[in-house]
Amino acid sequence: MSLLPYYAIIKDSFRAALANKVLFVLFGLITLVLLAVAPLHLRESVSWEIGPIGLRQSISAAANELFTNRESNPVIANIWSQLPGETQADIEELVSNKTDEAPADDANEGRRRRRGGPGDTPEERLAGKLVEDLNAIISKPGFYDAELWKKTILRTEATEMIDEGVDQLSDIRRKRLNRLLLSDAVRSLPAPESVSNKVYYAIWHFSFLPSDMSRNQIHSFVLTSLSWILDKFVLSIGILIAIIVTASIIPDMFEPGSLNLLLSKPISRVGLYLSKFFGGTAFIAMCAVYLFVGLWLWMGIALGVWERALLWSIPLYVLSFAIYFSVSAFVGLLYRSPIVSVILTAVFWAFCFVIGTVYYFMNTYAQNSQVVWFGEYGDKTYAVNKFRQLEEYSPSSNSFNVIPISELGQEEQIQIGTIRFAADMPLFRGSAPVRDAVTGAMGYLEFRAFPPVGYDSATIGILREGQSSPTRMSAPRHVQLLATQHGLVLVTTGGRFDLLDLDKIKNNDGTAKSIYEIAEGLKEIGPDRPIPVIAPGRVVYDPQTDSIVSFAGQQLSVNEWQVDKFVTTKRLKIENGGNTSNLPAIVGARGQYAVVAFANARVYLVDLESMKVVNSYQPETKDPPNQIACDEQGRFHIVYRGGHVWAVAPSSPEKIVLSDLPNQGSITGLSIDTDGNKHLTHHIDRMTTIRNGSSDETLYPAGGFMLTAYRMVVRPFYLISPKPSEFYRVVTYLSSAASSEYDPSKDLTEQEHSPNPWSPVTSGVAFMTVMLVVACIYFSRMDC
């Protein structure tokens, strides 16, 4: 079959576009956009200012150094004397508060942050002040006094400038010298950059941007801003213009005397329709190429960043147009009117927008409700939802009710609600509840994370038998709670084990005090040389061997109970091959064996007696693991994010197999209790208990109106509707500034909301294909 006729139709589309000047109008508009952004550029200059970003990160250390040495070190004393009294007082308060606190542990950061409230911590306030004050000090000409600085070890650049003669230096170089001197005097201040990057629009400086933004940070800022602008303007106004311009392509075909002649030619109707469609799309693609190549060149030349995401935007935004154009063309086929095409396409766009928005909010609500763990304690059934809130089952209403653990003020509740819905962030995380073997109390954790405002902390809840409300304590984020034979053990991010003495941590006033404010309730029980454990899931307690097994710093450690504490007895380094050695992982241990499952799905079976890797496996999945549970036969069941569970049996270590559990593919969580009962949770809010020796029990908790509407109406419509407004996710994913998927500090036990970045593209292509197929079938069968 010759493609010449279809090429001719596409070529004719371009001729039509050129003839009616539309192409030139669009090119003109794009040129205006490019001219508007062209003056935005980056200027490099000699760096002399202290920037807020760097100082914020080292404020505690810098404040401490300034305060501690304010009398003993003459240089620092000189600097201190030039600081305003208010700043001095703030430094003093910060430092004194810090020394009052419990043992040094990076985890204390959470508590200190909490005191200041979201977005307004004392450290951040002080950092802001100190930036201004120190920059004012080093701007002064007389900062360098040879006599004063003679005992300070200076870096080479500073000594060279001094050798040139301070008086001979230009104003900017003198400030640079002062900046170098300041860093040499106060070592905990951020090291000075050689150049500073400033963003200008023509001659105007963007002073609202931090002065110490790196080129990468500026790049990221520009790309984020650009993505937002493109998302809001190109995807709305731009596509509307494109639809208006192309709306007549199909209806024009039906003009009397035109269609009959075309159909009398030896071409297929499918080919004719698709040629018209791709002709219109190619026309818009030319405009997209002009816009994005223009922006790409601008970013490369003006900002020095050759951003590949901008080039990827060309096919993405053309696809985005093609999705709506497939609707417009089909309407044109049905009604043969450009106006009806534009109106119905706009209605369709509005429908997608409404469905997307409703889905966005309801999905967050549904995510909150999804259960990822459930189990039984005594005669009660408990569950943990996706955001790790503990819930208790109520048989009378067939529903799970959240046991409130956090004490939230009204303002906090509003903030949480706003951030949860606006930023789509999981704000609550935690661990499955554990049962204290000594007292029978149930302990659980709830983490709160407010990354946008720098506010994160955890709350530990202890629910004793017969108690209706828990005893609460605030704790640093990422601590873990283990149920051991000796009681509940708190594992800090520093890798230290603290035994909780529940009798001593009674908190009668009901407020959530810091765990460190009840220090007498904590007893350090090892190990001697703790290795920081960044994320939960990397530490487990094995009741069979009475040991804590952890995986941190690429090392699997066995900490056995000896007399009154856990002692590290064995260590094994697991490389996991080449560049992937820093992958996050989770660990499981039972008796002689342990398994380590990495984020790339790879699993290692380790013999803890010989401390050797028995075998390693690569299951047929690319999802990261979420949980590891061990059954009575000693088999390790690894739950992967995609909903499959794979099993490794030390008795037959040659291969990894899919677990013999029902509903593979939809499992969100698995726990196995001491009686060997398996508790499974599913994507569809169904919970199954597989009991030893008796039939399975499945629980179908009532979802309520919101969940029913979400499952039956909103989600099905959302799944079939295209999602061009989410293309920015793909652009962000493809951008060179995008972070690696496997952040070493990533917590694999937290089921993060990280949808497939390509899903908007695949769903868009699927929708467009369906529209084109339906249109082609209709056109092929219609009598014209």
Place this chain on the structure above:
Amino acid sequence: MSKSFAVEVDGLFKTYREGLFGNRRFEALKGVSFNVQQGEVFGLLGPNGAGKTTFLKILLGIISKTKGQCRLLGQPAGSRSSRSQVGYLPEHLRVPPHLTAYTALEFYGNLVEIPSSTIRSRRDRLIELVGLTGRTNERVKRFSKGMLQRLGLAQALLNDPKVLILDEPTDGLDPMARADVRSLIMKLKNDGVTVFVNSHILQEVEMVCDRVAILDQGQLRFIGSVNDAGESLAAKSRELSVDFVIATPEGIEPRTLFPERIKVERTTSLPDGCIDVQTLVPDQNAVDAVVDSLRERGVSIVGIRRRKASLEEAFLSIVKEQN
């Protein structure tokens, strides 16, 4: 069916369905059957709504048939292979206004898979043939209806078609151009091209067509040569059309010379002083009686001739007869 036929139609039906659930039906063609020989100039006639356009659309595959057989050059009508051998000039031709005569020929030529280089080698001859020389690079939006028809003819001839289907080919053309089109059709006929003409201008059809078919209300009412149409009408008529050319004495009204049972349709004075009297007479005996009567009255009979029916008269007669 024989391969020597350009068009073969057998029991062709087309039913349009209308309404929300297709519950309203309209039968546009009701079992039409006929053949068109290769190299023949064939005219398809019929009043508005007779099913002519429906038939042409089925022939070209623009719409599907409901029942029956329809073949073009031995291939199923509408197949790509048959369409590649056809040139078609639609009624109310619309050429995209941004095209020129040259680019239009390139566009339509490419659609029948003729490379642009071949089109460039053919276009000037065709442009000259249809009389568009000097207007080749002008946008067709400035073309008159006649010029568009000429361009339509040129595009229809681009692929050297074996069958040329012309739907109202002289629509909008001036008398000179009509004559040119007639000449062209005759030339194509001589070249062995089958020409299928659908036209309301019966005189044009009469002048160029070897055979005609008359469709009415979806049914074939007549098929045969143009002469056959007149003969058919004459055969069906109960009266004879007879023209008497007489020389009468001055002051006598010619109508009074004919008996009452003879219908005098028209009298025309001829330059030589004679009078042409067109009559309808019931039979041959009446003709003899009229001759005797005229001679008795001293009227000189210069001539008598039996008048043949025109295609238009035959067409009207056939259509009226059915209605």
